[in-house]
Amino acid sequence: MIDNLLNPAVLFFVLGLVAGILKSDLKVPQALYESLSLYLLIVIGMKGGVELSKTSIQSIGLPVMGALALGIVIPLVAYAILKYVGKFSVPDAAAIAAHYGSVSAVTYAVCLSFLQKMNVPFEGFSAVLLVTMEVPAIVVAIMIARLYRSKTQALPWGKFFHEVFLSKSIVLLVGGLIIGVVVGDAGMEPVKNVFFDPFKGLLAFFLLEMGLVASSRIKDLKKVGVFLVLFGIGMPLISALIGCWIGKFTGLSVGGTTILATLAASASYIAAPAAVRIAIPEANPSYYLTASLAITFPFNLTIGLPLYYKWAQWIVGKAGG
Amino acid sequence: MWNKKLVTIVTEKAIESNLEDSFKDWGIKGYTITDARGKGNRGVRSAVWDQAANIRIEVVTDGKMAELLCERLKAEYYDNYAMILFTVDVQTLRDDKF
Numbered sequence: 001m002i003d004n005l006l007n008p009a010v011l012f013f014v015l016g017l018v019a020g021i022l023k024s025d026l027k028v029p030q031a032l033y034e035s036l037s038l039y040l041l042i043v044i045g046m047k048g049g050v051e052l053s054k055t056s057i058q059s060i061g062l063p064v065m066g067a068l069a070l071g072i073v074i075p076l077v078a079y080a081i082l083k084y085v086g087k088f089s090v091p092d093a094a095a096i097a098a099h100y101g102s103v104s105a106v107t108y109a110v111c112l113s114f115l116q117k118m119n120v121p122f123e124g125f126s127a128v129l130l131v132t133m134e135v136p137a138i139v140v141a142i143m144i145a146r147l148y149r150s151k152t153q154a155l156p157w158g159k160f161f162h163e164v165f166l167s168k169s170i171v172l173l174v175g176g177l178i179i180g181v182v183v184g185d186a187g188m189e190p191v192k193n194v195f196f197d198p199f200k201g202l203l204a205f206f207l208l209e210m211g212l213v214a215s216s217r218i219k220d221l222k223k224v225g226v227f228l229v230l231f232g233i234g235m236p237l238i239s240a241l242i243g244c245w246i247g248k249f250t251g252l253s254v255g256g257t258t259i260l261a262t263l264a265a266s267a268s269y270i271a272a273p274a275a276v277r278i279a280i281p282e283a284n285p286s287y288y289l290t291a292s293l294a295i296t297f298p299f300n301l302t303i304g305l306p307l308y309y310k311w312a313q314w315i316v317g318k319a320g321g
Numbered sequence: 322m323w324n325k326k327l328v329t330i331v332t333e334k335a336i337e338s339n340l341e342d343s344f345k346d347w348g349i350k351g352y353t354i355t356d357a358r359g360k361g362n363r364g365v366r367s368a369v370w371d372q373a374a375n376i377r378i379e380v381v382t383d384g385k386m387a388e389l390l391c392e393r394l395k396a397e398y399y400d401n402y403a404m405i406l407f408t409v410d411v412q413t414l415r416d417d418k419f
Binding site: 030033159163209213216269270273274277278281282285289 | 333335338370371372373374401402
Protein backbone atom coordinates (compact mmCIF):
# COMPACT_ATOMS: atom_id res chain seq x y z
CA MET A 1 0.00 0.00 0.00
CA ILE A 2 2.88 2.37 0.82
CA ASP A 3 4.25 1.57 -2.62
CA ASN A 4 1.07 2.85 -4.19
CA LEU A 5 1.21 6.04 -2.17
CA LEU A 6 4.68 6.79 -3.48
CA ASN A 7 3.44 6.98 -7.03
CA PRO A 8 4.16 10.48 -8.48
CA ALA A 9 0.56 10.85 -9.63
CA VAL A 10 -0.76 10.29 -6.11
CA LEU A 11 1.87 12.59 -4.61
CA PHE A 12 0.97 15.35 -7.08
CA PHE A 13 -2.66 14.99 -6.04
CA VAL A 14 -1.64 15.38 -2.39
CA LEU A 15 0.48 18.42 -3.30
CA GLY A 16 -2.47 20.08 -5.01
CA LEU A 17 -4.72 19.21 -2.11
CA VAL A 18 -2.33 20.62 0.49
CA ALA A 19 -1.60 23.75 -1.56
CA GLY A 20 -5.34 24.35 -1.93
CA ILE A 21 -6.08 23.82 1.74
CA LEU A 22 -3.26 26.19 2.73
CA LYS A 23 -4.69 28.75 0.28
CA SER A 24 -1.55 28.93 -1.83
CA ASP A 25 -1.91 31.12 -4.93
CA LEU A 26 -1.04 28.04 -7.03
CA LYS A 27 -3.50 27.76 -9.90
CA VAL A 28 -3.56 25.63 -13.01
CA PRO A 29 -4.97 27.78 -15.82
CA GLN A 30 -8.35 26.54 -16.98
CA ALA A 31 -7.13 26.21 -20.56
CA LEU A 32 -4.34 23.89 -19.42
CA TYR A 33 -6.76 21.83 -17.34
CA GLU A 34 -9.00 21.42 -20.36
CA SER A 35 -6.06 20.59 -22.66
CA LEU A 36 -4.77 18.00 -20.21
CA SER A 37 -8.15 16.33 -19.79
CA LEU A 38 -8.55 16.27 -23.56
CA TYR A 39 -5.12 14.69 -23.97
CA LEU A 40 -5.64 12.12 -21.22
CA LEU A 41 -9.04 11.01 -22.51
CA ILE A 42 -7.92 10.58 -26.10
CA VAL A 43 -4.76 8.73 -25.09
CA ILE A 44 -6.68 6.42 -22.73
CA GLY A 45 -8.92 5.67 -25.73
CA MET A 46 -6.01 5.16 -28.13
CA LYS A 47 -4.05 2.93 -25.78
CA GLY A 48 -7.18 0.86 -25.29
CA GLY A 49 -7.72 0.74 -29.04
CA VAL A 50 -4.21 -0.50 -29.79
CA GLU A 51 -4.60 -3.25 -27.18
CA LEU A 52 -8.05 -4.03 -28.50
CA SER A 53 -6.64 -4.56 -31.99
CA LYS A 54 -4.68 -7.51 -30.58
CA THR A 55 -7.67 -9.04 -28.78
CA SER A 56 -10.18 -11.51 -30.11
CA ILE A 57 -13.70 -10.09 -30.29
CA GLN A 58 -15.37 -13.14 -28.68
CA SER A 59 -13.57 -12.64 -25.38
CA ILE A 60 -15.09 -9.16 -24.97
CA GLY A 61 -18.81 -9.99 -24.98
CA LEU A 62 -19.25 -11.39 -21.48
CA PRO A 63 -17.15 -8.78 -19.62
CA VAL A 64 -18.94 -5.97 -21.47
CA MET A 65 -22.29 -7.42 -20.38
CA GLY A 66 -20.90 -7.55 -16.85
CA ALA A 67 -19.80 -3.91 -17.03
CA LEU A 68 -23.22 -2.93 -18.34
CA ALA A 69 -24.89 -4.81 -15.46
CA LEU A 70 -22.65 -2.93 -13.01
CA GLY A 71 -23.65 0.36 -14.61
CA ILE A 72 -27.31 -0.47 -13.94
CA VAL A 73 -27.02 -2.17 -10.53
CA ILE A 74 -24.68 0.30 -8.80
CA PRO A 75 -26.89 3.39 -9.20
CA LEU A 76 -29.89 1.38 -7.95
CA VAL A 77 -28.01 0.17 -4.86
CA ALA A 78 -26.57 3.65 -4.24
CA TYR A 79 -29.99 5.23 -4.65
CA ALA A 80 -31.61 2.82 -2.19
CA ILE A 81 -28.92 3.46 0.42
CA LEU A 82 -29.06 7.24 0.03
CA LYS A 83 -32.84 7.44 -0.01
CA TYR A 84 -33.76 4.94 2.69
CA VAL A 85 -30.75 4.95 4.99
CA GLY A 86 -29.41 8.45 4.39
CA LYS A 87 -32.89 10.01 4.05
CA PHE A 88 -31.83 12.11 1.09
CA SER A 89 -34.50 13.64 -1.13
CA VAL A 90 -35.25 11.81 -4.40
CA PRO A 91 -33.38 14.29 -6.65
CA ASP A 92 -30.33 14.38 -4.37
CA ALA A 93 -30.22 10.59 -3.98
CA ALA A 94 -30.61 10.04 -7.73
CA ALA A 95 -27.99 12.66 -8.58
CA ILE A 96 -25.40 11.15 -6.24
CA ALA A 97 -26.28 7.65 -7.51
CA ALA A 98 -25.55 8.77 -11.09
CA HIS A 99 -22.05 9.79 -10.07
CA TYR A 100 -21.27 6.53 -8.29
CA GLY A 101 -22.56 4.39 -11.13
CA SER A 102 -20.64 6.31 -13.77
CA VAL A 103 -16.85 6.10 -13.86
CA SER A 104 -13.73 8.20 -13.52
CA ALA A 105 -11.28 7.85 -16.40
CA VAL A 106 -8.45 9.27 -14.30
CA THR A 107 -8.94 6.67 -11.57
CA TYR A 108 -8.90 4.07 -14.35
CA ALA A 109 -5.62 5.46 -15.71
CA VAL A 110 -4.01 5.42 -12.27
CA CYS A 111 -5.23 1.81 -11.83
CA LEU A 112 -3.53 0.79 -15.08
CA SER A 113 -0.24 2.34 -14.02
CA PHE A 114 -0.60 0.64 -10.63
CA LEU A 115 -1.03 -2.75 -12.29
CA GLN A 116 1.86 -2.11 -14.67
CA LYS A 117 4.08 -1.18 -11.76
CA MET A 118 3.15 -4.41 -9.98
CA ASN A 119 3.68 -6.36 -13.22
CA VAL A 120 0.13 -7.65 -13.19
CA PRO A 121 -1.14 -8.52 -16.68
CA PHE A 122 -4.66 -7.43 -17.64
CA GLU A 123 -7.03 -7.75 -20.57
CA GLY A 124 -6.33 -5.47 -23.51
CA PHE A 125 -9.96 -4.50 -23.90
CA SER A 126 -10.29 -2.85 -20.49
CA ALA A 127 -10.86 0.58 -22.10
CA VAL A 128 -14.04 -0.83 -23.64
CA LEU A 129 -15.29 -1.54 -20.11
CA LEU A 130 -14.53 2.07 -19.18
CA VAL A 131 -16.56 3.37 -22.11
CA THR A 132 -19.39 0.90 -21.44
CA MET A 133 -19.79 2.07 -17.86
CA GLU A 134 -19.73 5.80 -18.48
CA VAL A 135 -23.32 6.40 -19.57
CA PRO A 136 -25.83 3.74 -18.36
CA ALA A 137 -25.74 4.78 -14.70
CA ILE A 138 -26.44 8.41 -15.57
CA VAL A 139 -29.49 7.38 -17.59
CA VAL A 140 -30.76 5.02 -14.85
CA ALA A 141 -30.41 7.66 -12.15
CA ILE A 142 -32.08 10.34 -14.21
CA MET A 143 -34.97 8.00 -14.95
CA ILE A 144 -35.42 7.42 -11.20
CA ALA A 145 -35.46 11.16 -10.57
CA ARG A 146 -38.01 11.65 -13.36
CA LEU A 147 -40.24 8.83 -12.15
CA TYR A 148 -40.81 10.48 -8.82
CA ARG A 149 -41.27 13.99 -10.03
CA SER A 150 -44.81 15.21 -9.52
CA LYS A 151 -44.94 18.45 -11.50
CA THR A 152 -43.34 17.10 -14.59
CA GLN A 153 -41.47 19.53 -16.68
CA ALA A 154 -40.77 17.40 -19.74
CA LEU A 155 -37.13 16.52 -20.18
CA PRO A 156 -36.14 16.90 -23.79
CA TRP A 157 -34.76 13.35 -24.14
CA GLY A 158 -33.36 13.97 -27.60
CA LYS A 159 -31.27 16.85 -26.34
CA PHE A 160 -30.36 14.89 -23.26
CA PHE A 161 -29.08 11.86 -25.17
CA HIS A 162 -27.22 14.14 -27.51
CA GLU A 163 -25.58 15.71 -24.51
CA VAL A 164 -24.57 12.42 -22.82
CA PHE A 165 -23.53 10.38 -25.83
CA LEU A 166 -21.76 13.22 -27.56
CA SER A 167 -20.20 14.57 -24.39
CA LYS A 168 -16.53 15.41 -24.64
CA SER A 169 -15.38 12.36 -22.70
CA ILE A 170 -17.38 9.86 -24.76
CA VAL A 171 -16.32 11.39 -28.08
CA LEU A 172 -12.65 11.41 -27.08
CA LEU A 173 -12.63 7.93 -25.54
CA VAL A 174 -14.57 6.25 -28.33
CA GLY A 175 -12.76 8.28 -30.99
CA GLY A 176 -9.39 7.34 -29.50
CA LEU A 177 -10.44 3.69 -29.29
CA ILE A 178 -11.42 3.58 -32.94
CA ILE A 179 -8.24 5.35 -34.04
CA GLY A 180 -6.21 2.94 -31.91
CA VAL A 181 -7.91 -0.12 -33.37
CA VAL A 182 -7.53 1.14 -36.94
CA VAL A 183 -3.85 2.08 -36.79
CA GLY A 184 -2.70 -0.68 -34.40
CA ASP A 185 0.72 -0.98 -32.85
CA ALA A 186 2.74 -0.31 -35.99
CA GLY A 187 0.73 2.71 -37.02
CA MET A 188 1.13 4.22 -33.59
CA GLU A 189 4.92 4.05 -33.73
CA PRO A 190 5.51 7.48 -35.38
CA VAL A 191 3.23 9.34 -32.94
CA LYS A 192 4.17 7.31 -29.89
CA ASN A 193 6.41 10.00 -28.44
CA VAL A 194 3.55 12.45 -28.32
CA PHE A 195 0.70 10.21 -27.29
CA PHE A 196 2.19 7.45 -25.19
CA ASP A 197 5.54 8.46 -23.69
CA PRO A 198 4.49 11.65 -21.87
CA PHE A 199 1.23 10.09 -20.60
CA LYS A 200 2.28 9.28 -17.07
CA GLY A 201 3.94 12.64 -16.53
CA LEU A 202 0.94 14.55 -17.80
CA LEU A 203 -1.38 12.37 -15.74
CA ALA A 204 0.61 13.39 -12.66
CA PHE A 205 0.34 17.02 -13.71
CA PHE A 206 -3.40 16.66 -14.17
CA LEU A 207 -3.68 15.21 -10.69
CA LEU A 208 -2.08 18.34 -9.29
CA GLU A 209 -5.08 20.22 -10.64
CA MET A 210 -7.45 17.54 -9.34
CA GLY A 211 -5.93 18.06 -5.90
CA LEU A 212 -6.61 21.79 -6.15
CA VAL A 213 -10.18 21.22 -7.28
CA ALA A 214 -10.75 18.65 -4.52
CA SER A 215 -9.40 21.10 -1.95
CA SER A 216 -11.99 23.66 -3.07
CA ARG A 217 -14.67 21.17 -1.99
CA ILE A 218 -13.07 20.20 1.32
CA LYS A 219 -14.75 23.05 3.16
CA ASP A 220 -18.11 21.65 2.04
CA LEU A 221 -17.40 18.42 3.92
CA LYS A 222 -18.92 19.88 7.06
CA LYS A 223 -22.01 20.94 5.18
CA VAL A 224 -22.69 17.56 3.58
CA GLY A 225 -22.76 15.69 6.87
CA VAL A 226 -21.25 12.53 8.32
CA PHE A 227 -23.52 10.17 6.41
CA LEU A 228 -22.31 11.31 3.01
CA VAL A 229 -18.68 11.07 4.09
CA LEU A 230 -19.27 7.47 5.20
CA PHE A 231 -21.15 6.81 1.98
CA GLY A 232 -18.23 8.20 -0.05
CA ILE A 233 -16.01 5.52 1.45
CA GLY A 234 -18.53 2.70 1.93
CA MET A 235 -20.14 2.85 -1.51
CA PRO A 236 -16.92 2.27 -3.46
CA LEU A 237 -16.21 -0.72 -1.24
CA ILE A 238 -19.63 -2.23 -1.97
CA SER A 239 -19.31 -1.48 -5.70
CA ALA A 240 -15.79 -2.89 -5.86
CA LEU A 241 -16.93 -6.09 -4.20
CA ILE A 242 -19.76 -6.51 -6.70
CA GLY A 243 -17.24 -5.64 -9.43
CA CYS A 244 -14.84 -8.36 -8.23
CA TRP A 245 -17.56 -11.02 -8.38
CA ILE A 246 -18.73 -9.92 -11.80
CA GLY A 247 -15.09 -9.99 -12.90
CA LYS A 248 -14.81 -13.56 -11.68
CA PHE A 249 -18.05 -14.73 -13.31
CA THR A 250 -17.27 -13.11 -16.63
CA GLY A 251 -13.87 -14.80 -16.72
CA LEU A 252 -11.56 -11.82 -16.22
CA SER A 253 -8.01 -12.25 -14.92
CA VAL A 254 -6.90 -10.83 -11.57
CA GLY A 255 -5.69 -7.68 -13.37
CA GLY A 256 -8.91 -7.33 -15.35
CA THR A 257 -10.98 -7.89 -12.23
CA THR A 258 -9.00 -5.22 -10.38
CA ILE A 259 -9.80 -2.82 -13.22
CA LEU A 260 -13.49 -3.70 -13.24
CA ALA A 261 -13.66 -3.33 -9.45
CA THR A 262 -11.88 0.04 -9.66
CA LEU A 263 -14.25 1.22 -12.39
CA ALA A 264 -17.20 0.11 -10.26
CA ALA A 265 -15.77 1.90 -7.23
CA SER A 266 -14.88 5.11 -9.02
CA ALA A 267 -17.25 8.06 -9.15
CA SER A 268 -17.56 10.34 -12.14
CA TYR A 269 -16.75 14.02 -11.89
CA ILE A 270 -16.69 15.10 -15.52
CA ALA A 271 -19.53 13.46 -17.47
CA ALA A 272 -22.02 12.94 -14.63
CA PRO A 273 -21.96 16.45 -13.09
CA ALA A 274 -22.56 18.10 -16.45
CA ALA A 275 -25.47 15.80 -17.34
CA VAL A 276 -27.01 15.81 -13.87
CA ARG A 277 -26.90 19.59 -13.50
CA ILE A 278 -29.14 19.85 -16.55
CA ALA A 279 -31.38 16.82 -16.03
CA ILE A 280 -31.84 16.91 -12.22
CA PRO A 281 -31.56 20.64 -11.53
CA GLU A 282 -33.16 20.39 -8.07
CA ALA A 283 -30.29 18.25 -6.77
CA ASN A 284 -27.72 20.12 -4.74
CA PRO A 285 -24.33 20.03 -6.54
CA SER A 286 -22.51 20.39 -3.20
CA TYR A 287 -23.52 16.84 -2.32
CA TYR A 288 -22.47 15.02 -5.43
CA LEU A 289 -19.37 17.04 -6.22
CA THR A 290 -18.03 16.86 -2.69
CA ALA A 291 -18.73 13.15 -2.27
CA SER A 292 -17.27 12.21 -5.63
CA LEU A 293 -14.25 14.53 -5.63
CA ALA A 294 -13.26 15.22 -2.06
CA ILE A 295 -14.02 11.77 -0.60
CA THR A 296 -14.27 8.92 -3.09
CA PHE A 297 -11.61 10.00 -5.58
CA PRO A 298 -8.79 10.41 -2.99
CA PHE A 299 -9.94 7.26 -1.20
CA ASN A 300 -9.75 5.16 -4.36
CA LEU A 301 -6.42 6.66 -5.34
CA THR A 302 -4.71 5.89 -2.04
CA ILE A 303 -6.38 3.03 -0.16
CA GLY A 304 -8.88 1.72 -2.70
CA LEU A 305 -6.61 0.56 -5.54
CA PRO A 306 -4.32 -1.75 -3.54
CA LEU A 307 -7.34 -3.03 -1.63
CA TYR A 308 -9.30 -3.92 -4.79
CA TYR A 309 -6.22 -5.69 -6.12
CA LYS A 310 -6.09 -7.77 -2.92
CA TRP A 311 -9.79 -8.59 -3.21
CA ALA A 312 -9.38 -9.55 -6.86
CA GLN A 313 -6.57 -11.90 -5.86
CA TRP A 314 -8.72 -13.52 -3.19
CA ILE A 315 -11.86 -13.80 -5.27
CA VAL A 316 -10.44 -14.72 -8.67
CA GLY A 317 -7.48 -16.64 -7.24
CA LYS A 318 -3.82 -16.06 -7.83
CA ALA A 319 -3.71 -18.51 -10.69
CA GLY A 320 -5.42 -15.97 -12.94
CA GLY A 321 -2.72 -13.34 -12.62
CA MET B 322 -30.15 57.43 -30.49
CA TRP B 323 -32.65 54.75 -29.53
CA ASN B 324 -33.58 53.78 -26.01
CA LYS B 325 -33.04 50.08 -25.29
CA LYS B 326 -32.48 47.83 -22.30
CA LEU B 327 -29.27 45.99 -21.53
CA VAL B 328 -30.02 42.77 -19.64
CA THR B 329 -27.00 41.26 -17.90
CA ILE B 330 -27.25 37.69 -16.64
CA VAL B 331 -24.57 36.00 -14.54
CA THR B 332 -25.08 32.26 -14.20
CA GLU B 333 -23.55 28.78 -14.35
CA LYS B 334 -21.65 27.69 -17.42
CA ALA B 335 -23.43 24.33 -17.12
CA ILE B 336 -26.64 25.77 -18.58
CA GLU B 337 -25.08 27.81 -21.39
CA SER B 338 -26.40 25.66 -24.21
CA ASN B 339 -29.87 25.45 -22.64
CA LEU B 340 -30.01 29.23 -22.41
CA GLU B 341 -28.95 29.62 -26.01
CA ASP B 342 -31.77 27.30 -27.06
CA SER B 343 -34.25 29.25 -24.95
CA PHE B 344 -33.09 32.58 -26.40
CA LYS B 345 -33.65 31.24 -29.88
CA ASP B 346 -37.18 30.11 -28.96
CA TRP B 347 -38.00 33.43 -27.37
CA GLY B 348 -36.82 35.40 -30.38
CA ILE B 349 -33.76 37.11 -28.93
CA LYS B 350 -31.82 38.50 -31.87
CA GLY B 351 -28.34 38.56 -30.38
CA TYR B 352 -26.30 38.25 -27.21
CA THR B 353 -22.73 38.21 -25.96
CA ILE B 354 -21.30 35.61 -23.60
CA THR B 355 -18.10 35.97 -21.59
CA ASP B 356 -16.47 33.71 -19.02
CA ALA B 357 -16.79 34.99 -15.49
CA ARG B 358 -15.95 34.12 -11.93
CA GLY B 359 -16.89 35.49 -8.55
CA LYS B 360 -18.65 34.78 -5.32
CA GLY B 361 -22.27 34.65 -4.27
CA ASN B 362 -24.60 32.89 -1.89
CA ARG B 363 -23.91 29.60 -3.66
CA GLY B 364 -20.22 29.87 -2.81
CA VAL B 365 -17.09 30.80 -4.71
CA ARG B 366 -17.38 30.27 -8.45
CA SER B 367 -13.67 30.11 -9.13
CA ALA B 368 -13.83 28.74 -12.70
CA VAL B 369 -11.02 26.28 -11.93
CA TRP B 370 -13.09 23.68 -13.74
CA ASP B 371 -16.33 23.52 -15.68
CA GLN B 372 -18.54 22.72 -12.70
CA ALA B 373 -17.37 25.86 -10.92
CA ALA B 374 -17.41 28.14 -13.94
CA ASN B 375 -19.72 31.08 -14.52
CA ILE B 376 -20.71 33.01 -17.60
CA ARG B 377 -22.00 36.54 -18.09
CA ILE B 378 -24.54 37.05 -20.83
CA GLU B 379 -25.40 40.47 -22.16
CA VAL B 380 -28.51 41.05 -24.21
CA VAL B 381 -29.53 44.39 -25.69
CA THR B 382 -33.20 44.45 -26.55
CA ASP B 383 -36.35 46.57 -26.34
CA GLY B 384 -38.17 47.16 -23.09
CA LYS B 385 -40.96 44.70 -23.71
CA MET B 386 -38.67 41.84 -24.65
CA ALA B 387 -36.39 42.64 -21.70
CA GLU B 388 -39.30 42.29 -19.32
CA LEU B 389 -40.39 39.03 -20.90
CA LEU B 390 -36.85 37.70 -20.79
CA CYS B 391 -36.49 38.49 -17.08
CA GLU B 392 -39.81 36.88 -16.22
CA ARG B 393 -39.04 33.71 -18.11
CA LEU B 394 -35.53 33.34 -16.75
CA LYS B 395 -36.83 33.83 -13.24
CA ALA B 396 -39.54 31.23 -13.72
CA GLU B 397 -37.33 28.63 -15.36
CA TYR B 398 -33.94 28.96 -13.72
CA TYR B 399 -34.00 30.90 -10.47
CA ASP B 400 -35.10 28.02 -8.24
CA ASN B 401 -32.34 25.62 -9.14
CA TYR B 402 -29.41 27.49 -10.61
CA ALA B 403 -27.04 30.16 -9.45
CA MET B 404 -28.31 33.13 -11.44
CA ILE B 405 -28.60 36.87 -11.06
CA LEU B 406 -29.79 39.38 -13.61
CA PHE B 407 -30.22 43.11 -13.82
CA THR B 408 -31.18 45.63 -16.46
CA VAL B 409 -29.95 49.11 -17.31
CA ASP B 410 -31.09 51.68 -19.87
CA VAL B 411 -28.79 52.06 -22.83
CA GLN B 412 -28.82 54.02 -26.08
CA THR B 413 -28.08 52.38 -29.39
CA LEU B 414 -27.35 53.74 -32.84
CA ARG B 415 -29.70 51.44 -34.71
CA ASP B 416 -33.28 50.73 -33.74
CA ASP B 417 -34.15 47.61 -35.70
CA LYS B 418 -30.99 45.71 -34.87
CA PHE B 419 -32.04 44.99 -31.28
